[in-house]
Amino acid sequence: MSKEYSQQDIKAMQEAIKMSSVSIEGKELLGGPFGAVIYKDGQLIAKGCNHVLHDNDPSAHAEVYTIRQACSHLKTWDLSGCVLYTSCEPCPMCLMTAKWANIQQIYFAATRKDAAEIGFRDDALYELLKTGVYGTAIEECRDEAREVMQRWYAKFQEQGKY
């Protein structure tokens, strides 16, 4: 069976793993032991590590952090054609952020089970998604919220861009 990745992918992954150790190199932990890099057309676009503790930001996971860097660097929210390498299987938030950014190809090294071994909840969050219960809808306010959405859509149609 042929592998679905190349030597170059392995090298990129090793850079992501190197980034994962950045959070534990300093005196204070920056965040969890996770790192990521993003490549486009064989070029390194961005690299980053988890900054949740340093930034007091629960969304500052390595992948989200690196996606933000890549978007800032390329001056776009659309990372079509980019490849994300992350030292650990992405959590639902990071996976969906990558999808929102149109990243098609994601490689990971360690798994969510490995993350669970050191106390991370990625696996539990994937289980939560399976329940299909994400919040409580307040029916009385639905129309009010939809009205803003409809006004946005009308403006979007006018401007013709996204």
Ligand SMILES: [Zn+2]
């Ligand atoms: Zn994440």
